[in-house]
Amino acid sequence: MNTIPYFPGCSLKDTATGFESSAQFVMETLGLRLQELERWNCCGTVTSLTTDDLMHHLASVRNLVRVQDLHESELVALCSMCYNTLARTAQRINADPVERDKINQFMDRESSYEGTVEVRHLLQVLRDRIGWETLAQATPITLEGLKVACYYGCTLLRPKEAAIDNTEKPTIMSEAMAAAGATSVPFPFAGECCGTYQVVDRRDLSIERSFRVIQSALRAGANVIATACPLCQHNLQEAQKELGHVQGLADIEIVYFTELLAAAMGMDPQRLPEGLNVLIQQTAEAQTGWGGS
Amino acid sequence: MSEEKMMQIFIMGKAYDVPVGVTIMDAMEYAGYRFVRGAGCRSGFCGACATVYRKEGEYRLEFALACQEMVEEGMHLTQLPFTPAPRSSYVLSELDADENVLLQHYPAIARCVSCNTCTKACPQDIEVMDYVQAALRGDLKKVSELSFDCIQCGLCSMRCPADIKHSHLAQMARRLYAVTQSPEPDHLKTRMSELAEGIHEVQLDALMKMNLDELKKQYAARVIEAEGEES
Numbered sequence: 166m167n168t169i170p171y172f173p174g175c176s177l178k179d180t181a182t183g184f185e186s187s188a189q190f191v192m193e194t195l196g197l198r199l200q201e202l203e204r205w206n207c208c209g210t211v212t213s214l215t216t217d218d219l220m221h222h223l224a225s226v227r228n229l230v231r232v233q234d235l236h237e238s239e240l241v242a243l244c245s246m247c248y249n250t251l252a253r254t255a256q257r258i259n260a261d262p263v264e265r266d267k268i269n270q271f272m273d274r275e276s277s278y279e280g281t282v283e284v285r286h287l288l289q290v291l292r293d294r295i296g297w298e299t300l301a302q303a304t305p306i307t308l309e310g311l312k313v314a315c316y317y318g319c320t321l322l323r324p325k326e327a328a329i330d331n332t333e334k335p336t337i338m339s340e341a342m343a344a345a346g347a348t349s350v351p352f353p354f355a356g357e358c359c360g361t362y363q364v365v366d367r368r369d370l371s372i373e374r375s376f377r378v379i380q381s382a383l384r385a386g387a388n389v390i391a392t393a394c395p396l397c398q399h400n401l402q403e404a405q406k407e408l409g410h411v412q413g414l415a416d417i418e419i420v421y422f423t424e425l426l427a428a429a430m431g432m433d434p435q436r437l438p439e440g441l442n443v444l445i446q447q448t449a450e451a452q453t454g455w456g457g458s
Numbered sequence: 459m460s461e462e463k464m465m466q467i468f469i470m471g472k473a474y475d476v477p478v479g480v481t482i483m484d485a486m487e488y489a490g491y492r493f494v495r496g497a498g499c500r501s502g503f504c505g506a507c508a509t510v511y512r513k514e515g516e517y518r519l520e521f522a523l524a525c526q527e528m529v530e531e532g533m534h535l536t537q538l539p540f541t542p543a544p545r546s547s548y549v550l551s552e553l554d555a556d557e558n559v560l561l562q563h564y565p566a567i568a569r570c571v572s573c574n575t576c577t578k579a580c581p582q583d584i585e586v587m588d589y590v591q592a593a594l595r596g597d598l599k600k601v602s603e604l605s606f607d608c609i610q611c612g613l614c615s616m617r618c619p620a621d622i623k624h625s626h627l628a629q630m631a632r633r634l635y636a637v638t639q640s641p642e643p644d645h646l647k648t649r650m651s652e653l654a655e656g657i658h659e660v661q662l663d664a665l666m667k668m669n670l671d672e673l674k675k676q677y678a679a680r681v682i683e684a685e686g687e688e689s
Contacts, residue, residue, distance in 0.1 A: 224572035
């Protein structure tokens with residue numbers, strides 16, 4: 166089976182294991198196995214935006230070196246924050262031989278980074294390498310009737326250089342959902358911020374922001390929100406827990422987009438979120454008119 | 459009398475002539491230093507003799523155990539026998555070994571920028587940064603495996619710009635891994651029950667009954683494990 170170097174990131178190894186297992190299932194089904202880097206470190210999470218703070222790009226560069234050591238030139242990430250950090254660092258360091266040299270001088274006796282690795286998000290790999298048609302053919306279980314609000318948040322779309330799709334009107338996740346037979350419902354908060362790290366010391370603020378995102382999806386008629394980021398997922402679920410009593414808020418499922426794709430490809434339901442299984446079953450019953458018995 | 463070959467090294471800035479082909483520790487003792495701290499097993503296991511040095515004309519600091527590394531002409535060195543690095547206190551059996559437990563006890567690991575300076579300071583060639591990164595994601599198994607050869611000399615913590623207490627962190631991870639995840643080895647179980655049944659009591663009783671002369675004779679005739687293997 167063909168493989169592609171894969172960077173998991175810390176969250177996918179503890180709080181977001183379902184994101185990883187579903188993505189692995191999806192890619193195995195499609196014949197392109199995610200090959201986890203043997204050695205990897207934190208992506209760097211929030212690279213400093215000041216131009217002289219190269220130290221904070223080291224973490225990302227080291228991961229790029231690991232890809233280079235495999236004689237590969239492409240790295241795929243699932244977590245949108247890791248994607249964003251790695252991609253922006255790669256763009257900057259690949260394009261600037263002076264900065265690259267400075268980092269290599271610092272790394273000293275270790276392998277130097279040659280500036281040849283490109284970072285992609287899994288959605289880009291699905292679109293550009295696999296193709297929506299192939300994806301559609303690999304989904305025997307249709308998600309027809311499911312109304313998905315594709316939530317991008319910030320890091321898949323901003324800044325423009327790192328955007329995996331049109332910054333204002335992204336369609337990439339909707340296209341993936343459409344390939345699995347689901348209906349994607351547009352909603353105005355698809356690219357709004359969930360509150361991100363504010364959840365640590367300004368939880369009220371992140372709950373407020375995430376609440377608006379969920380409410381916006383509900384008003385658009387969605388019954389499930391698809392995410393691509395463990396932190397977005399966490400913040401949305403926290404808001405749901407906190408404000409579950411607000412009408413309808415508890416009724417929407419919040420899952421990783423890969424979990425929806427994996428469900429459509431026939432992944433063992435026991436490895437998928439319980440709420441998603443119930444929703445898929447109810448939707449299927451409603452579609453065939455077998456429900457309500 | 460054959461003439462010993464000599465060379466010059468610098469210990470804490472002062473020049474000394476020492477014999478060629480000896481360890482840093484032997485050279486320091488030759489130069490007149492007496493170790494009260496900074497020397498232990500003299501076999502590369504205890505981590506007491508952490509040493510930093512620079513070679514003539516080199517810009518890098520190098521790190522070694524004084525009992526293991528040979529002196530070189532023009533070496534500038536000093537010892538760092540102790541690293542102030544506070545240890546978190548915990549009761550192992552009361553810990554909730556979830557993915558955040560290491561982060562809670564050693565929060566400085568979240569400051570790691572992956573500079574890898576720790577790894578370069580390790581005289582044991584441990585991938586120190588890799589285990590700090592594994593600790594960040596709560597992977598006790600990986601931390602334990604990667605850090606297994608750590609002798610707690612503390613040089614990594616001396617160099618770390620994020621003030622991580624590497625060796626204590628790794629020790630906690632290994633303890634937790636042993637208690638919560640790794641299977642109990644059969645030979646340990648067997649040994650523990652043998653001890654509980656009093657397997658050594660006969661020998662100990664015999665020793666207790668000996669007078670001083672007999673004890674001295676026994677001691678002189680003892681077989682030292684390493685020597686016994688060689689003969």
